[in-house]
Amino acid sequence: MAIEGGCYCGALRYRIEGAMPKGGLCYCRACQHASGGGPNAFALVAAESFSWTKGTPARFTRPDLPTAVTRDFCPECGTQVTTLRPGQSKRIVKIGTLDQAQDWPGPGFAIFTAEKAPWHHLPPGLPAFEGLPPTR
């Protein structure tokens, strides 16, 4: 089974081998910028399962942050597609870029809820953490 996705304009395309892992909803301020205001729905995909199949992403890393993530986005339409966190081999894939939303089993937790807006509503029953979840 392979899952495919890409950016808004189609210049950037990717493929994920295997089933899509469960992930989370991130309410951090940076994700609000990236998503347009909502939480960012994401899943962590093993590096070896992910490949770009069309186009080359543009990349951005904030120079003013000591442990800034690197954001891969489409150089044509600007859609943010994946993120890489320093010291983490798994790739953070933005669920909104999947061709079929139903390929994702859904969020297992919410993170950075301390930064959510007053009008954000957490899905009932979803485990929520004010920052990153405790390491398991």
Ligand SMILES: [Zn+2]
């Ligand atoms: Zn694009």
Ligand SMILES: [Zn+2]
């Ligand atoms: Zn975030």
